[in-house]
Structures are given as C-alpha cells and as structure tokens.
Amino acid sequence: MNEELSSKARALLEAVAVGDCRQDEAAVVELARRDESFRTRLVELDSVRRLLDETSEEARRTQKDARSWIGAPGEGRLRRSVGLTWQRRFLGARNQRIALFGGLLAAGLMFLVYLDSQGGDAEELQPVWMGGEQVELVHPRGTVEAFEPFLWTGDLPEGGEYRIKISDAAESALAYAPLLEHRTTEQQWTPSTNEIQLLPDRVWVEVCVIARDGRELVSDVVLASR
C-alpha cells in the first residue's frame, strides 16, 4: 500500500520505473532487502512494464508482418465499405446542392420552432450519461438462417434509445438512406414479414445508442448473410 512506503522508497521506485536508476544499484538492493512492501512493489511495477513491452512488441510485430500482406481478404472492398466510390465523386456536386437546399429548409423550420417555443418553461438541463459505453449486436452476425429477430445488448442512458439501421451490403455501411430503420428502448426488434422479405440476402446491420439530445454515443456495425 502507498502509505506503507516511505518517501525515499517512493522516490526510488519512480527512479527505477523511469530508468534513472537500475534495480541492481546498492540503494535499491539494500532497501528491497529491508522493506518487504518496497520489494513487492518493485516486482509488481517491473511486471507491469514487462507486460507493456510484450503487448507493444506484439503490436509492432503484427504491423511489420502486415506490410507483406498485400491483397489481404477485404482489401478490395474498402472503398465500398465507407461509400467512397467513383460514382460518389462524380455525383458529389449534385448531392451537395441537394444537401444545401435541404439544410437551409431544415434550418428555417428549426428557427420557426424555436420562435414558437419562446416564452415557455425554461429548457430542462440534459443529464450527463455516466452509464456503460458498449452496445453489441448479438443477432444476426455472420451467416444465419434468418435475419430476424434483431437482438443486441447494451446500456441506455436516461431518455435515450437504440437505433437500428439495415443497409444493403453491396452499398456502404454509412449509407444515408438505409433500407430499414427503427428506434426502440427494447433490446430486440422483429420487422414485419414483408420488410424482411424485401431485404437482400447480405446486409449491414448497425445498432447505435442515441442520447436524449440526439447524439450518437456508441455503435456496433456488422455484416450478416442469410
């Protein structure tokens, strides 16, 4: 425990940890011999540093190996995954004009709503979410018999909800116009039979936690095939 260590012991531990002092120096050896807490802490800190060295070494080795994996599985589909296709490049200018017009229209409507809301009660303070930060799609993932039911786990902040979006796997996972979209506070959703039948056999499924103020907190995006 910290309180069991003298200031001299703490200073020596820090000096060893940052490499200013070697473990076999007389002052360290002597204190380790006399003080069991110091000795234990020295060993534990050394284990942490070795663990960090192993972890980083493993990362560097994989990154080095990766350079020779030209044409790895999935490399040819990166552009499509994020919607960065040549078609988007050439359609971009027209879409930007449409987006600008839509944005101006939305801003105008929001301004009208804002004017309408003036004079009412003071706006309620938004709570800060201190909950978990995970959401994970449980089904479907990978190849499945049927897409439904869509199941996930996660924590919802107060006033928040889950948003599930399904897009064609032949398109980007970040598509602005998904094939299906649904919001719920439950951890499952089964679309209608008709909706399910209209889906392609390979889809992107995204489940996202949305805060009360509309912010996207965490998400999980997977590919599923049936």
Next chain:
Amino acid sequence: MGAENSFRADMELVEKSLGGGWWSQNELLERLRCVPRMLAAKNARLGRVLDDVELEDLAQETLVSVWRKRHQYAGRSSLETWVYTFCYHHLMNRVRRAGRRPRTVALEEAEEVRAEEATDYGFVYRALDELSPSDQDVVRLKHFEQMTFNQIGELLEISPNTAKSRYYHGIEHLRTILMTRKEELEP
C-alpha cells in the same frame, strides 16, 4: 521525418478527410489498407482461426468502425498504431465469440502460434483505456512508439521530468488496476 512530424502529418490527413474532400478521404483510405493487412497478419499468427470469407467481413466491419471514429485520433501515435488497437479488438472479439481455437499448423509455426495463443492482451488495452488521457499518452508513447522522455516532452510540450512523472503515475495506476483484476480472478 521525426515521429513528431510524422504524427502531425497523420493528424492533418485525418482532419482533411473529416472536411469531406474526396481526395483527402481517398488518401486516408489508401493508408487504411493496413486494416485488412493487419487482420490477416494477426490471424495468421493465431493459426488462421478465421477463413478468408470471415476475414473479408471482419476487415469491412473494422474499417467502418475506424472510419466512424477517426475524429478521435489525436496524433499521439502513428495512424497505424492507433488503427492496430481496433484491429486487435475486432479480431479477438470475433475469435472469442466464435469459440474458436487455433487450427493445426506447420511444425515450424507451432511454437509461435502457441505463444500467441497463450496471451490475449485485450486486458492490457482495456486497463490502458482506464488511465487519464495525459498519463495514457505518455505510457503509450513510451512503450508503443519507443520514444525517450525527451522526445515525449517535445511532442506533448511538457518537460521531460513531467513526462517521467506522468509515466510513473500511469504505470502505478495500471499496477493497481491489474492487481485488482487479478484478485477478482483468483478469489
């Protein structure tokens, strides 16, 4: 190019891509070819637990995740080191979920596969995430980028002594986190 300049260039590339320019996004995507390559390399080290079809799907899922979170890249490491954490988590989660064990491999690969299989470093990454951002930066730069405290000080615009102090604070905190987990696992 020094690490500091290299990280700054990576940061500028990511920022430009966030601006929405097609060419800068394309340039970033070229760099992110490392995603499928890292996944394939790590999968091979694990004894090819995933087949090519599974790897292809995983590469796309991981890329989407990186792409959506690229605004979180703070230029405190190379882009590849930052991306590697995503690849590692996605691959290990997939392997765990599928309940797979590494397959039979050639004799010369066996020793390496056994060593890789024995350690899942996910708990180290999770413990690192629990550190304060300032301590985490120093610990990551020290171990993952192998920088000296002088170099870390220059990059973060702090003195080398402050870098040392944050490093010690960081690994001391890591020790506490890891010891607590160990006690939880061994009641």
